[in-house]
Amino acid sequence: MSTREAAGVVAAPATDPPAPPRPVTRRRRRLRTRLARDWPLLAMTAPAAALLLVFHYLPTLGNVIAFQDYNPFLGDGPLDAFLGSEWIGFGNFEALFTDPLFWDAVRNTLTITAFQLVFFFPLPILLAILLNSVVSGRVRAFVQSVVYLPHFFSWVLVVTFFVQMLGGAGLLAQELRDAGMQPWNIMTNPDTFIVLVTGEAVWKDLGWGAIVFLAALAAIDPNLYEAAAADGAGRWRRLWHITLPGLRPVIVLLLIMRLGDALSVGFEQFILQRDAVGRDAAEVLDTFVYYQAIVTQQWGLGAAAGLFKAMVGLALILTANHVAHRLGEQGVYSRS
Amino acid sequence: MTVTTEPAARRRPRSGRAPWEEPPSPLGAATKAVLLTLLVAAVLLPLWVVLVTSLASRETIDAAGGMVLVPREVDPSAYLTIFNGGQISRAVWISTLVTVVGTALSLTLTVLAAYGLSRPGSVGHRGLLFFFLLTFLIFPGLVPSYLVVAGLGLKDSIWSLILPSAISVFNLVVIRAFFLNIPGELLDSARVDGAGELRILWRIALPLSRAVVAVVGLFYAVGYWNAYFNSVLYIDDNDMFPIQRVLQSYILAGQSPSVSGAAVSLPGITAYPPTLAVKMAVVVVTVIPAVIVFPFVQRHFTKGVITGAVKG
Numbered sequence: 222m223s224t225r226e227a228a229g230v231v232a233a234p235a236t237d238p239p240a241p242p243r244p245v246t247r248r249r250r251r252l253r254t255r256l257a258r259d260w261p262l263l264a265m266t267a268p269a270a271a272l273l274l275v276f277h278y279l280p281t282l283g284n285v286i287a288f289q290d291y292n293p294f295l296g297d298g299p300l301d302a303f304l305g306s307e308w309i310g311f312g313n314f315e316a317l318f319t320d321p322l323f324w325d326a327v328r329n330t331l332t333i334t335a336f337q338l339v340f341f342f343p344l345p346i347l348l349a350i351l352l353n354s355v356v357s358g359r360v361r362a363f364v365q366s367v368v369y370l371p372h373f374f375s376w377v378l379v380v381t382f383f384v385q386m387l388g389g390a391g392l393l394a395q396e397l398r399d400a401g402m403q404p405w406n407i408m409t410n411p412d413t414f415i416v417l418v419t420g421e422a423v424w425k426d427l428g429w430g431a432i433v434f435l436a437a438l439a440a441i442d443p444n445l446y447e448a449a450a451a452d453g454a455g456r457w458r459r460l461w462h463i464t465l466p467g468l469r470p471v472i473v474l475l476l477i478m479r480l481g482d483a484l485s486v487g488f489e490q491f492i493l494q495r496d497a498v499g500r501d502a503a504e505v506l507d508t509f510v511y512y513q514a515i516v517t518q519q520w521g522l523g524a525a526a527g528l529f530k531a532m533v534g535l536a537l538i539l540t541a542n543h544v545a546h547r548l549g550e551q552g553v554y555s556r557s
Numbered sequence: 558m559t560v561t562t563e564p565a566a567r568r569r570p571r572s573g574r575a576p577w578e579e580p581p582s583p584l585g586a587a588t589k590a591v592l593l594t595l596l597v598a599a600v601l602l603p604l605w606v607v608l609v610t611s612l613a614s615r616e617t618i619d620a621a622g623g624m625v626l627v628p629r630e631v632d633p634s635a636y637l638t639i640f641n642g643g644q645i646s647r648a649v650w651i652s653t654l655v656t657v658v659g660t661a662l663s664l665t666l667t668v669l670a671a672y673g674l675s676r677p678g679s680v681g682h683r684g685l686l687f688f689f690l691l692t693f694l695i696f697p698g699l700v701p702s703y704l705v706v707a708g709l710g711l712k713d714s715i716w717s718l719i720l721p722s723a724i725s726v727f728n729l730v731v732i733r734a735f736f737l738n739i740p741g742e743l744l745d746s747a748r749v750d751g752a753g754e755l756r757i758l759w760r761i762a763l764p765l766s767r768a769v770v771a772v773v774g775l776f777y778a779v780g781y782w783n784a785y786f787n788s789v790l791y792i793d794d795n796d797m798f799p800i801q802r803v804l805q806s807y808i809l810a811g812q813s814p815s816v817s818g819a820a821v822s823l824p825g826i827t828a829y830p831p832t833l834a835v836k837m838a839v840v841v842v843t844v845i846p847a848v849i850v851f852p853f854v855q856r857h858f859t860k861g862v863i864t865g866a867v868k869g
Contacts, residue, residue, distance in 0.1 A: 252680070259679040261754035266673030266685055269666045269724045276705065276721040277692050283701030299708035351592065356574050360593070366855055367597045373847035373854070375783035377801045381808050381840055382603040385624060392606055392624040399622065424599065443575070450577040489786050493809060507699070514700040515790065527698030535694060 284531070287313055287524040313525035323526060325501070326509035333486045333505065334479075336415050341423055342479065345430030346472065350464065352431065353438045365435075368428025376489040379425050383417070384408055408494075411502035418490060433471060441467040477545050481538030484530050506530050604844070611635055611837035618833050635838035644795070645803060645839060651715065652782055652800040656846075659719040659781040664774045667729050672758045674729075675736035692726050703790055717791035718784060718799065725780075728773045735766040768857045775854050782846050804843050808836050 288308060295305035317323050348368070355361045371379065385391050387407050394404035407417055445463050454462065488507040495503040504512075506526065514523020574580075581589075610618065610625045614632040617625055639645040674686055702721065711717040739762055747757045763770065785801040792798060798806075 255680045259676070259681075262673040262676055262679050263681060263685075264673075265669040265754065265758075269670035269729070270685065270688060272666065272720065272724050273689065273692060273726070275709075276702070276723075277697055280697030280701035280705045281695055283704060284698055286701065286704075293704070299704045348596075351589065355589065355593070364593050364597055366851075367600050369855065370848070370851055371600055373779050373783075373851055374844065375785055375801050377785050377805045377809070378783075378840065378843055378847075381804065382607070384809065385607060385837075385840075386603050390623055392626070395621070395623045427596075447575065447577050456579065492786060492789070493805065497809075510699050515703060520700060520704075524698065524700040527700055531696050531698055534696070538694065 284524060284528045286521060287528045289313075289521055291520040291524070293518075293520060309521070313521040314529070316522055317525050317529065320522075322500075322504070323509060326504045326506050327484075329502070330484055330486055330505040333415055333418065334483045337419050337422065337486070338479065340419055342476070344423060344427055346434050346468065348427060349431040349434035349438055349468075350460070352435060365428065369432070370428075371425045372429035374425065376425075376487070376493060379421050380490070380493045383421055383424075409497050411498045414494075414498045414502040418487075418494070421490060422487065433475070434468060437468050437471045438464065473545055473548070477538070477541040480541045481534065483537055484534050607837045607840050607844075611834055611841050613834055615832060615834070623833065632834070635832070635834035636842075638835055639838055639842070644798070645800075645842070647796060648798050648800040648803040649842060651797060655715050655718045655784075655799060656778050656781040658715070659723065660774055660778040662719060663723045663725070663728075663777045663781075664770070666724060667773065667777075668732060668758070668763070668770060670724070671729050671732035672736055672754070672762055675733050675762075677737075689726050689729065699790075706791055712791050713794045713797055715797070718787050719781070721787065722780070722784070725777070728776060732766065732769055732773060735769050736762050739765055772854060772857045775850050779847060779850055779854075800839075800843050804839055807839060 283303075286303060286306070288310060289303070289306040290309045290312070291302065291306045293299065293302045295302040352361055352365060355364070374382075387393050389404070389406035389408065391408075394406065397404040407413055410417075441463065446459055449459050449463055484506050486505050486507075491503050491505050491508050492511065495508055507530075510523050510526045510530070513519050513526060606624050606626060609628045612628065612631050612633065612635070613621075613625045614630055614634075617629045617632075670689075674682065674689065676682065706712065706717050706721055711720065743761060744757055747761055752760070783801060784799070785805060788797075788799050788802045792802070
């Protein structure tokens with residue numbers, strides 16, 4: 222889970238109280254006086270807005286090359302190439318949807334998402350509950366600071382650590398060889414790749430993912446526990462009837478975000494290991510886009526795959542949010 | 558590490574359990590202890606082994622048959638080798654430059670925009686806010702982004718590693734939430750006294766939000782330092798490689814026999830035989846900034862980001 226997901230949950234778009242309605246007749250003059258008052262605010266917002274315009278919204282529009290037979294060598298520069306390239310309608314999408322490699326990538330992506338939903342998603346919740354039950358404040362703080370640390374490592378570092386510890390020339394293989402056993406190399410085995418990437422993700426982000434649950438646990442009213450204990454509820458009953466319901470909104474929120482993001486399983490992690498285990502196991506949608514477009518220069522096809530992913534992702538997050546509203550949860554955002 | 562600013566730790570009594578709480582069973586307590594020890598070891602052991610190996614002599618490494626678990630001496634020659642002005646020194650310099658320049662730019666623009674968006678009812682406020690928040694739902698995709706950066710002629714310049722990721726709207730929203738919480742009377746009184754918006758931001762809003770701005774700055778810095786893939790896309794020139802890229806080509810690509818488009822051979826490095834210690838020294842150099850930054854983030858994090866976010 223990324224920083225954005227871990228903490229973004231609680232920070233999702235705040236809605237502001239609407240500005241009071243203004244009389245329409247005097248609007249123009251009001252606008253001028255308001256501009257005279259507010260122009261510094263606009264000027265302060267402008268540079269960041271300009272960067273987003275150029276590096277976020279302009280490429281978003283640039284997705285139209287998915288409908289072109291885009292050739293970057295036409296004219297001198299992407300704009301010339303864009304204007305000169307031939308429009309081919311849904312040709313790229315037809316090629317994409319009949320490409321078995323594309324469906325392999327989709328299948329790998331969804332398999333890994335499902336696997337991590339089962340074997341990664343619950344772990345931070347369990348860790349938070351475990352940490353919360355530690356009586357000594359000092360032990361708790363120490364363990365927390367240690368398990369948060371790997372979140373600040375790059376993927377290159379995480380994979381490097383795994384190679385050096387569990388790889389063919391790593392510490393584990395060394396020890397096994399010394400003990401007269403046959404070492405195995407999990408880093409290059411396509412069959413266990415899904416376990417490996419999940420293990421890496423857990424190592425990196427288990428502690429970080431627990432933060433948001435710890436915050437939710439701290440917000441549960443201790444009187445509830447005391448009252449339940451007085452009524453004779455044991456440790457496990459309190460966990461089931463107080464702790465888990467207290468965590469439910471956060472769990473639902475994170476689950477929605479994960480489902481909305483089902484087509485992303487982490488990019489650098491897979492790019493870094495794709496060559497070691499081979500394409501069959503490690504090609505996910507993001508790496509497919511990269512290799513189709515930039516490595517093999519099929520720009521239109523790569524853009525089509527990227528656009529497909531973005532559209533499906535948008536549909537997923539909107540659907541998931543809708544379902545959450547139906548279930549009476551707050552969801553990621555709400556209509557203002 | 559002395560870190561005690563986790564809210565759960567502060568709100569509850571430091572130690573001891575509530576009078577109504579039953580004492581744990583011996584089995585439960587033992588299980589907990591084992592689990593926590595394993596967790597801590599899983600993080601610290603790799604760090605320890607890498608550090609020890611980077612400081613080991615050739616004989617120690619040969620005797621251990623590779624990675625070294627128990628230190629026998631401190632041999633800094635690996636570090637001397639990588640800092641004598643080859644590819645790695647240059648990569649450290651590039652990464653430092655990108656991190657410092659990028660963080661300064663990102664933080665400045667993010668704070669300015671967060672302040673500019675913190676006055677509901679100002680001209681264009683709703684529209685601009687929507688413009689920023691929409692980036693959470695709509696993503697540009699890899700191919701057009703690449704074409705934009707290439708089209709602007711930014712390839713092989715450090716700006717290609719800075720500008721495309723300079724604004725994190727998430728960070729902006731977090732800081733904005735803090736600014737929104739500053740009492741309006743405070744800002745109004747400053748305005749009555751004739752202070753301009755920049756002055757109000759600098760003199761009132763920023764000092765009140767120091768913790769969250771510090772955390773956001775550190776997040777930006779870690780992000781710039783850790784970025785790897787943008788250099789695969791935008792940097793073809795060996796001399797411009799950031800440290801993550803060098804680490805990848807040096808250790809991971811050395812590990813896999815088939816070398817991808819992402820991997821490269823490094824002329825500066827093949828000049829001397831890459832011993833394991835030198836490799837591990839590169840790992841340590843790459844880890845260090847994260848480890849230095851971490852306690853600061855820890856201290857301010859829960860105080861700053863979580864509470865601010867919840868209020869937002």
